[in-house]
Amino acid sequence: MADVSLRNIKKAYGKVEVLHGISLDVKDGEFAVFVGPSGCGKSTALRIIAGLEEITSGELSIGGKVVNQVPPAERGIAMVFQSYALYPHMTVYKNMAFGLKFAKTNKEEADKRVRQAAEILQLTPYLERKPRDLSGGQRQRVAIGRAIVREPAVFLFDEPLSNLDAALRINTRIEIAKLHRALNATTIYVTHDQVEAMTLASKIVVMNQGRVEQVGAPLDLYHHPQNQFVAGFIGSPKMNFVPAKVVAAEGGSLAVEFGEARPLPIPFSGAGAQPGQSVTLGIRPEHLGEGARHGMVLTGTVEAVEHLGEASYVHVRRDDGTLLTARSPGDSRAEIGSRISVSTDVDHLHLFDAQGQAFPRHSKADAA
Amino acid sequence: MTSIAMAADTSVGRRKWPVHIVVFLAPAFLVYTVFSIYPLIDTIWLSLYTTDDTGQAHFIGLGNFVTLLTDPVWSKPFWNALRNNLVFFAIHMVVQTSIGLALAALLSLPRLKGAAVYRTLLFMPTMLSVVIIGFVWQLILSPLWGISRSFLATFGLGALFAPWLGQEGTALITVSLISVWQFVGIPMILIYAALINIPDDLIDAATVDGAPPFYVFWAIRLPLVYPTLGVVSILTFVGNFNAFDLIYAMKGAQAGPNYATDILGTFFYRTFFGYQLQTGNPTMGAAVATMMLFIILVGVLFYLFGVQRKLQHHLA
Amino acid sequence: MPMVNRRLNVNRIAVHAALIFYTLIATFPIALVLINSMKSRNAIFSNPLSLPGPGTFDPVGYTQVLEKADFGLYFGNSLIVTVVSLAAVLIAGAMAAWALGEYRFKGNTIVALYMAIGIMVPIRLGTVSILKMVVGMGLINTLTALILVYTAMGLPLAILILGEFMAQIPRDLREAARCDGVSEYRIFTEVILPLIRPAVATVAVFTMVPIWNDLWFPLILASGDGKQTVTLGAQQFIGQYVTNWNAVLAALSLAIAPILVLYIAFSRHLVRGLTMGAVK
Numbered sequence: 001m002a003d004v005s006l007r008n009i010k011k012a013y014g015k016v017e018v019l020h021g022i023s024l025d026v027k028d029g030e031f032a033v034f035v036g037p038s039g040c041g042k043s044t045a046l047r048i049i050a051g052l053e054e055i056t057s058g059e060l061s062i063g064g065k066v067v068n069q070v071p072p073a074e075r076g077i078a079m080v081f082q083s084y085a086l087y088p089h090m091t092v093y094k095n096m097a098f099g100l101k102f103a104k105t106n107k108e109e110a111d112k113r114v115r116q117a118a119e120i121l122q123l124t125p126y127l128e129r130k131p132r133d134l135s136g137g138q139r140q141r142v143a144i145g146r147a148i149v150r151e152p153a154v155f156l157f158d159e160p161l162s163n164l165d166a167a168l169r170i171n172t173r174i175e176i177a178k179l180h181r182a183l184n185a186t187t188i189y190v191t192h193d194q195v196e197a198m199t200l201a202s203k204i205v206v207m208n209q210g211r212v213e214q215v216g217a218p219l220d221l222y223h224h225p226q227n228q229f230v231a232g233f234i235g236s237p238k239m240n241f242v243p244a245k246v247v248a249a250e251g252g253s254l255a256v257e258f259g260e261a262r263p264l265p266i267p268f269s270g271a272g273a274q275p276g277q278s279v280t281l282g283i284r285p286e287h288l289g290e291g292a293r294h295g296m297v298l299t300g301t302v303e304a305v306e307h308l309g310e311a312s313y314v315h316v317r318r319d320d321g322t323l324l325t326a327r328s329p330g331d332s333r334a335e336i337g338s339r340i341s342v343s344t345d346v347d348h349l350h351l352f353d354a355q356g357q358a359f360p361r362h363s364k365a366d367a368a
Numbered sequence: 369m370t371s372i373a374m375a376a377d378t379s380v381g382r383r384k385w386p387v388h389i390v391v392f393l394a395p396a397f398l399v400y401t402v403f404s405i406y407p408l409i410d411t412i413w414l415s416l417y418t419t420d421d422t423g424q425a426h427f428i429g430l431g432n433f434v435t436l437l438t439d440p441v442w443s444k445p446f447w448n449a450l451r452n453n454l455v456f457f458a459i460h461m462v463v464q465t466s467i468g469l470a471l472a473a474l475l476s477l478p479r480l481k482g483a484a485v486y487r488t489l490l491f492m493p494t495m496l497s498v499v500i501i502g503f504v505w506q507l508i509l510s511p512l513w514g515i516s517r518s519f520l521a522t523f524g525l526g527a528l529f530a531p532w533l534g535q536e537g538t539a540l541i542t543v544s545l546i547s548v549w550q551f552v553g554i555p556m557i558l559i560y561a562a563l564i565n566i567p568d569d570l571i572d573a574a575t576v577d578g579a580p581p582f583y584v585f586w587a588i589r590l591p592l593v594y595p596t597l598g599v600v601s602i603l604t605f606v607g608n609f610n611a612f613d614l615i616y617a618m619k620g621a622q623a624g625p626n627y628a629t630d631i632l633g634t635f636f637y638r639t640f641f642g643y644q645l646q647t648g649n650p651t652m653g654a655a656v657a658t659m660m661l662f663i664i665l666v667g668v669l670f671y672l673f674g675v676q677r678k679l680q681h682h683l684a
Numbered sequence: 685m686p687m688v689n690r691r692l693n694v695n696r697i698a699v700h701a702a703l704i705f706y707t708l709i710a711t712f713p714i715a716l717v718l719i720n721s722m723k724s725r726n727a728i729f730s731n732p733l734s735l736p737g738p739g740t741f742d743p744v745g746y747t748q749v750l751e752k753a754d755f756g757l758y759f760g761n762s763l764i765v766t767v768v769s770l771a772a773v774l775i776a777g778a779m780a781a782w783a784l785g786e787y788r789f790k791g792n793t794i795v796a797l798y799m800a801i802g803i804m805v806p807i808r809l810g811t812v813s814i815l816k817m818v819v820g821m822g823l824i825n826t827l828t829a830l831i832l833v834y835t836a837m838g839l840p841l842a843i844l845i846l847g848e849f850m851a852q853i854p855r856d857l858r859e860a861a862r863c864d865g866v867s868e869y870r871i872f873t874e875v876i877l878p879l880i881r882p883a884v885a886t887v888a889v890f891t892m893v894p895i896w897n898d899l900w901f902p903l904i905l906a907s908g909d910g911k912q913t914v915t916l917g918a919q920q921f922i923g924q925y926v927t928n929w930n931a932v933l934a935a936l937s938l939a940i941a942p943i944l945v946l947y948i949a950f951s952r953h954l955v956r957g958l959t960m961g962a963v964k
Contacts, residue, residue, distance in 0.1 A: 073578030085569035089591045102578030388868040392783035396776035403836035407810025488951040495947045497897035499919045610806040613899040657809040
């Protein structure tokens with residue numbers, strides 16, 4: 001088991017830089033998830049850690065040792081690929097035993113490890129089958145088994161659940177979580193699905209266009225996003241963003257105006273803010289309810305209502321054109337075309353400046 | 369096939385073969401049958417006859433074949449041609465396939481600079497006519513021009529030079545190698561296509577598993593290319609047993625020296641068409657053609673039911 | 685550069701060395717012929733490897749060839765035979781491939797297999813009968829005979845390639861046209877044919893090259909004066925003037941040049957077609 005440490009890693013293909021200086025640490029035993037939209041560089045970062053891509057500049061360490069020049073097989077890593085990458089002409093047994101040949105493991109030890117891994121993953125009845133005779137979920141498990149037998153210091157997963165159907169995805173997610181607890185292995189997992197990130201990770205690394213946006217525990221990122229990108233990426237449905245203007249900023253407090261009746265004081269530190277400055281308010285749908293009960297009220301016309309059973313999502317089009325999503329109880333009776341007010345407590349607000357950076361809250365008003 | 373298509377079929381008259389299908393198939397079917405299939409069947413039929421001096425044809429069953437295989441006048445050149453053809457094929461299988469495989473493996477390396485240029489140049493000989501190839505090599509290997517001797521001499525091997533094309537012992541091998549030189553592009557390109565179709569993920573997984581590059585080729589990429597090697601083999605087989613042009617261009621229909629380069633194709637040509645002192649004998653020629661057909665069929669059937677089945681079992 | 689690469693770089697040098705070595709083997713003979721075809725006889729013998737220069741340039745070979753043999757005619761014959769055969773193969777082949785792939789009818793599989801036999805079994809073996817037939821039809825020594833034979837020869841492979849390609853055309857296009865009540869013939873000519881244009885390049889190469897380069901059938905069916913193809917013409921000419929090296933080299937160069945030019949122009953299409961269709 002080992003730490004993984006990236007120091008200012010840059011990666012360029014010819015003149016095009018795809019990673020602009022990534023630095024982060026994954027501690028021994030942690031389950032770190034790299035998450036972000038397509039093209040953000042998360043897979044590239046993973047492949048660099050694996051040794052499948054060269055590092056243009058920067059330093060990568062595994063277990064305290066700098067491994068920039070070390071070939072993949074000697075880094076103590078094992079990788080599970082999105083497409084499973086099973087050798088089609090070999091049996092499940094041979095697929096799992098393949099890597100052990102090069103680690104110079106003797107035959108009995110190799111056999112023991114393969115059978116143990118097969119046990120854990122319930123693959124024992126399939127050891128003599130070929131990959132084409134297995135279902136998607138079974139192939140996935142063989143790919144994981146192939147990684148386990150090498151007893152690596154670090155497990156790398158590259159979007160392993162993308163090719164599975166929805167139900168299988170949830171089951172396999174739970175299996176992976178269980179496996180991590182059993183093996184207590186350092187794991188780095190790449191996905192574009194923020195639900196996977198939230199449920200599996202002990203630490204999430206949000207990436208965007210070759211940069212790290214924020215690193216932290218899942219709930220941390222949920223409650224305290226440091227910028228608008230992270231705020232919009234984490235949490236489903238997406239956070240509502242309402243454009244606003246600062247009307248008053250005095251040392252300790254801020255008041256903003258956002259196209260409704262009157263300006264609203266909000267519990268954010270006013271330092272550095274100027275009246276007339278454009279800002280963005282952020283409200284999660286689950287914090288936005290029907291009615292005008294709470295401090296901040298927004299009005300508009302109901303454009304659509306989605307009933308999911310346990311909840312309803314009411315989509316409201318404000319007069320200035322922005323669209324809001326509010327979460328209502330399952331029996332909401334909101335009518336399409338009718339005027340509606342939705343409101344939230346100011347304690348649930350997020351505030352971002354024109355560059356997307358989050359304003360710090362007043363310490364006493366930390367949201368629950 | 370969908371219900372709509374089937375409705376289209378049955379709505380136009382309730383026949384099993386709607387008009388438009390017949391129209392679409394007819395031209396190809398007719399030309400192919402008349403000029404490809406019928407001649408083959410007719411040839412087989414013809415081989416069961418013999419013509420006497422008056423030009424009358426008599427049915428003699430398998431008599432021609434008996435003559436071909438046992439009468440020294442015919443059997444000697446026949447077995448000689450067959451033997452030469454087998455040598456010709458063996459050299460192709462060994463040399464052409466290995467070089468083609470090696471070139472394909474090199475060309476399919478990731479991020480190889482100039483791969484397209486290499487591919488184009490390496491495939492060039494395959495595009496040229498055997499007539500040209502034959503004469504070009506005749507000139508190059510000619511003792512008169514002396515290029516080959518000088519070339520070898522630069523490596524200190526000048527003494528090795530000999531008029532290989534003119535010597536009985538070396539003529540066949542030389543011609544075979546020239547044929548390999550020309551056609552190596554085909555296995556090269558077919559194997560190359562198969563190699564680049566192997567998902568990169570598999571190579572990555574093997575690298576992470578610790579396999580050194582040569583082992584990755586040997587244990588992962590090569591096995592996945594076996595089906596293509598099978599196709600290449602059968603194509604080579606059929607092509608070799610049908611070969612004629614190169615030998616004719618380089619050595620004429622006599623396929624000298626002293627029939628050392630005679631293969632079934634040239635033997636067939638001489639038999640049915642005649643050449644210099646030998647008059648043509650259509651029925652005997654038909655018999656030779658039927659023998660060639662038989663040999664090719666044996667090879668093809670062996671491939672389809674022996675090799676291909678085994679390959680399908682081995683892979684998806 | 686990171687040191688991990690050094691091991692790979694050394695291998696890269698070896699790879700390029702091997703490739704360059706074989707590429708020279710592959711192209712040198714051709715280059716040699718082209719270069720020497722434009723040199724004087726003396727220069728050919730004394731200095732085979734040199735490029736034609738002021739002292740050695742001599743197009744005498746070409747003038748002789750063009751005087752003594754009507755290469756223009758041969759070229760024209762080859763062109764006619766090749767292009768007409770290709771057209772026939774494409775049209776008849778596309779129609780057959782379409783019918784076999786699209787419609788389910790009794791005997792579909794058998795017909796498909798029947799047409800595919802020609803890929804494995806060489807048409808030449810039936811030459812005795814073909815000759816008899818051609819003489820009987822009065823087509824001996826005509827380009828028509830060649831065209832008919834080559835069409836039959838090229839159909840099986842063309843049907844295979846076009847069939848595979850057509851299978852990739854999305855269902856929906858054909859369904860939509862049928863829903864509109866369009867006749868099957870119009871679907872074929874207006875929907876399908878335009879879509880198979882990429883495959884035409886592949887079929888063209890696989891069909892045209894063997895026809896252009898063939899020696900057997902021109903030799904047997906159309907060897908008379910005025911009907912020779914370029915391949916046969918070159919072979920006959922060389923056989924006749926075998927000691928006249930200038931003329932021989934020039935004739936070879938003339939026969940090589942058109943193919944080379946075409947090949948270099950279309951090499952990308954060819955390779956792409958082969959790599960696409962070859963995965964069978």
